[in-house]
Each structure stands twice: as structure tokens, then as C-alpha cells.
Amino acid sequence: MANQNVFYGDTIVARATAAGVGAIAVVRVSGPLALALTDALLKKPLGDQPSHTAHLRSVYDSEGLMDEALITLFKGGKSYTGEDTVEVSVHGSEYIVSRVLRAYMDRGARLADPGEFTQRSFLNGKLDLAQAEAVADLIASEHRMAHDLALKQLKGGFSKDIATLRDRLLHFTSLVELELDFAEEDVEFAERSELKMLVERIQLEVLTLRDSFALGNVIKKGLALVLAGRPNAGKSTLFNAMLNEDRAIVSDIAGTTRDAIEAQLNFEGFMLRLIDTAGIREATDVIEQEGIARTFSHVEKAGATMYLLDMGSCSLADAEQDLMMLKQKTSRVWVVCNKVDLLGNADRQPWLDMVAGLGLEEPWFVSARDKASVQALRLALEARFLGGLSDVGDQTVVTNVRHAESLDHCATEMQQVLDGMASGLSGDLLAFHLREGIRALSGITGEIGVEEILGSIFSKFCIGK
Numbered sequence: 001m002a003n004q005n006v007f008y009g010d011t012i013v014a015r016a017t018a019a020g021v022g023a024i025a026v027v028r029v030s031g032p033l034a035l036a037l038t039d040a041l042l043k044k045p046l047g048d049q050p051s052h053t054a055h056l057r058s059v060y061d062s063e064g065l066m067d068e069a070l071i072t073l074f075k076g077g078k079s080y081t082g083e084d085t086v087e088v089s090v091h092g093s094e095y096i097v098s099r100v101l102r103a104y105m106d107r108g109a110r111l112a113d114p115g116e117f118t119q120r121s122f123l124n125g126k127l128d129l130a131q132a133e134a135v136a137d138l139i140a141s142e143h144r145m146a147h148d149l150a151l152k153q154l155k156g157g158f159s160k161d162i163a164t165l166r167d168r169l170l171h172f173t174s175l176v177e178l179e180l181d182f183a184e185e186d187v188e189f190a191e192r193s194e195l196k197m198l199v200e201r202i203q204l205e206v207l208t209l210r211d212s213f214a215l216g217n218v219i220k221k222g223l224a225l226v227l228a229g230r231p232n233a234g235k236s237t238l239f240n241a242m243l244n245e246d247r248a249i250v251s252d253i254a255g256t257t258r259d260a261i262e263a264q265l266n267f268e269g270f271m272l273r274l275i276d277t278a279g280i281r282e283a284t285d286v287i288e289q290e291g292i293a294r295t296f297s298h299v300e301k302a303g304a305t306m307y308l309l310d311m312g313s314c315s316l317a318d319a320e321q322d323l324m325m326l327k328q329k330t331s332r333v334w335v336v337c338n339k340v341d342l343l344g345n346a347d348r349q350p351w352l353d354m355v356a357g358l359g360l361e362e363p364w365f366v367s368a369r370d371k372a373s374v375q376a377l378r379l380a381l382e383a384r385f386l387g388g389l390s391d392v393g394d395q396t397v398v399t400n401v402r403h404a405e406s407l408d409h410c411a412t413e414m415q416q417v418l419d420g421m422a423s424g425l426s427g428d429l430l431a432f433h434l435r436e437g438i439r440a441l442s443g444i445t446g447e448i449g450v451e452e453i454l455g456s457i458f459s460k461f462c463i464g465k
């Protein structure tokens with residue numbers, strides 16, 4: 001990783017706050033001319049003021065006074081980007097912001113590309129790649145869990161885990177590579193049984209991290225929850241009730257919903273993407289058939305499926321058959337027995353037994369037409385979903401598909417090393433796969449591994465030969 005500041009030839013400028021009218025708007029300038037260009041807009045220069053100070057000043061362009069601005073200085077690389085940076089807070093008018101941007105650009109600054117401030121921060125070693133990605137996640141986070149994960153990644157928790165794994169691999173790789181230098185002497189610096197144990201452990205840890213992506217993705221993007229069931233079970237009624245909005249058409253005509261409808265529901269800690277679907281039955285109508293095919297495709301892709309049934313009209317056997325079919329398509333099926341308002345004190349035990357017999361979690365009994373009942377379901381749903389997450393604790397969760405792929409790559413290389421050791425593969429080929437594994441891990445944080453192998457050899461050994 002670059003850990004010395006890279007100074008670019010050009011100075012970039014952009015608005016740092018969202019477009020539109022607001023109390024204030026911030027224009028950020030970064031690069032070698034950030035201070036000089038700012039001074040060019042002032043009557044009294046600020047260039048010799050210390051870093052991390054804020055100054056109230058009138059800012060001018062060639063046409064005259066633009067605004068009274070609060071100007072904050074970050075000098076000598078002690079900034080987000082690692083370059084001289086100035087932040088100009090002006091009154092939040094689009095007109096003022098565009099004039100300030102224009103004034104900087106007329107004097108030689110360039111409008112920044114998307115993410116360019118963060119890119120400079122990465123290139124100057126202020127953030128690694130995983131942390132830079134966390135900045136984007138943090139900005140995009142819409143609920144507590146996504147925010148917590150992004151913040152943890154930004155603080156470097158994930159990068160540290162990756163660095164630990166990488167360092168352990170580097171150590172052994174350097175030993176294997178050292179053997180290659182002493183090939184004629186047939187020495188073995190890297191004890192093979194220890195290497196095997198290490199590689200197995202690393203593979204396990206890498207796979208655990210990779211598997212956390214399924215969860216990380218749910219936290220980041222929300223849990224996709226499909227409402228499935230036979231026609232007239234009350235799926236659209238429940239969908240509307242959960243959203244508190246009349247989104248889907250409800251009727252007592254079986255087969256009302258033809259196409260899937262999706263809506264976002266924000267809970268306190270996480271986000272749900274609720275998907276209402278066409279009721280499942282043997283349809284003759286081609287449009288309905290297509291709708292049902294889409295239902296199944298949603299079930300297969302979603303994080304969980306809520307199977308709704310009308311206890312009054314659906315037989316236990318039919319429900320059991322549907323559930324067995326759904327279980328083949330997805331691993332998480334929750335059962336909702338609907339229309340309890342029509343049933344009085346009907347015996348719930350057979351339903352509980354049938355669902356338990358299939359190895360599914362306890363069904364919920366609701367009336368989709370009743371507000372209190374739907375609210376109770378929302379809470380139960382939240383508890384079940386969050387309960388499934390409570391074992392995560394402080395564990396690192398991968399939220400980025402690029403990281404998941406790199407971890408997968410690393411695990412494959414570790415398997416090659418293990419297979420290679422079992423079949424007596426030569427040291428140089430073992431080293432190759434080890435190096436590929438290191439490279440995969442290094443890719444996550446944006447570090448390059450090979451030079452470090454050399455560094456590791458020379459820092460740990462005195463080759464006095």
C-alpha cells in the first residue's frame with residue numbers, strides 16, 4: 001500500500017453536500033493549489049494560518065462578493081485525502097455553490113470525478129480499499145445494522161482481520177520460498193505438518209468470512225421476504241396492512257395478483273423488502289401461469305418466504321404439500337395461518353403439529369384485516385429475524401460482493417495447497433498457490449503481497465552465507 005502521500009498535479013473541487021437548497025452547502029477543494037486558489041478568492045489571505053482552523057471570510061469572484069463563508073483549513077496532508085484541503089461552507093443556495101465552483105475552476109481547479117476524494121485518500125494511504133468502500137456503504141446506510149457494519153469496516157476492523165490472516169500466510173510462504181533458495185541442500189524450513197494445520201485453519205476462517213456475506217448482504221440490502229400461498233389466502237391484504245398503504249389490489253376473486261409487487265419496509269434495526277406474489281395453483285390462463293412461475297423464482301432468490309394460508313378453506317394436507325414444495329426451493333419458510341377472525345376457537349394444534357413435523361419454525365396465527373394482529377406479526381417477524389442474527393455479536397460480517405469473491409478465491413488456493421501437499425507437489429508450486437492466496441486477501445484491502453514476501457524473508461532471517 002502507498003503510505004507516503006502522493007501529490008497529484010491537479011487540484012480538485014466539488015460540492016460535498018447534497019444538491020438542493022439547505023441552510024449551508026460545503027464546497028471541498030483538495031490538491032496542491034487548494035490554499036492558493038482559496039486565497040485568490042479572499043481579500044485577506046489564509047495560507048499562513050495553521051491547519052484545522054476555521055475562518056469567517058467574504059469570498060469574491062471577478063464579478064464581486066459571492067457570500068460570507070466559513071473556511072476550514074486542513075494542511076500538510078492532515079486531511080481526509082492526505083493533501084492540502086479546504087472546505088468552504090456557504091449559504092445553501094444552488095446559485096452561490098455554482099459560482100464558488102466556477103471561481104475555483106476558472107483559477108485552475110478541476111471538477112472532481114465521483115469518489116475522487118476517497119480515491120485520493122486510498123492512494124495516499126489514509127484508508128485502505130475496504131475502508132474506502134465502507135465510506136460508500138456508510139453514506140448509503142438506511143438503518144442501524146447497515147450503519148454499524150459500515151462504521152466497523154471504516155474503522156478498520158475487517159481490514160485488521162484480513163491483515164492477520166495474510167500475515168500468517170506470509171510467514172509460511174516466506175519459509176517455503178526460502179527453501180527454494182537452498183534447493184540443492186534439501187532443507188525444510190517450513191514444517192509440513194504445521195503448514196498443513198495453518199492452511200486448514202486459514203481456509204476455515206476465510207470460508208466463515210465468505211459465508212457471512214449472505215447475512216451481510218441481507219443487512220446491507222434488506223431481507224427480501226416473499227409472501228406466497230394459494231389464491232385468496234390474504235397475501236395482498238397482509239402486504240397492504242404491513243405497509244399501511246393500499247398498494248396491492250385485494251379481492252375475493254382467486255388469482256387477483258398476477259405479477260409480483262415489491263415494497264420497502266423500514267424496521268428500527270433493518271430493512272425488509274416485502275414481495276407480494278401471485279397465488280400458487282394449477283392455472284390454465286397463460287398470464288397467471290407466468291405470474292406463478294415468477295412467484296417461484298422470487299421464492300428461490302429471496303432471503304425468506306412467508307407462506308400464508310387461509311385456515312378456513314385450506315386443508316392440512318394441501319398446506320403440507322405446498323410447504324414441502326417450498327422447502328425444496330428455499331431454506332427459510334415461515335408459516336402464517338391467516339383469517340383467525342373467522343374461526344372462533346378452532347383447534348390450532350393440528351396446524352402446529354403439521355408445521356413442526358416439517359421441521360419449520362412455529363407458525364404465526366393472524367388476521368390480516370386486523371391492525372393489532374398485523375402489528376403483533378411485525379414485532380414477531382422482527383424478533384425472529386433479529387434473533388437469527390444475535391449470534392453474530394462482534395464477529396466480522398462481509399457486506400461486499402468483491403470481498404466475498406476474493407475470500408472464495410483465497411479458499412480455493414488454500415485447497416490447492418492442501419491437495420498439493422497430499423500429492424507431494426513441489427515447493428515452488430506450493431509457494432505459487434500460497435502467493436495467489438495472499439494476493440486474493442491483499443486485493444481486499446488493496447495491498448500488493450509479493451514485495452512483502454521478500455520483506456518478510458529479509459526481516460526475519462539473517463542469511464549469512
Ligand SMILES: Nc1nc2c(ncn2[C@@H]2O[C@H](COP(=O)(O)OP(=O)(O)OP(=O)(O)O)[C@@H](O)[C@H]2O)c(=O)[nH]1
Nearest residue numbers: 231232233234235236237251255256257279367368
Ligand atoms: N375475514 C378475513 N378476510 C380476509 C383476511 N385476509 C384477507 N381476507 C379476504 O380474503 C380475500 C382475498 O384476499 P387477498 O389479499 O386478495 O388474497 P391473495 O392471497 O392476495 O389472493 P391472490 O392475489 O388471488 O393470490 C379478500 O376478500 C380479503 O378481504 C382476514 O384476515 N380475515
Ligand SMILES: [Mg+2]
Nearest residue numbers: 235236256257
Ligand atoms: Mg393478491
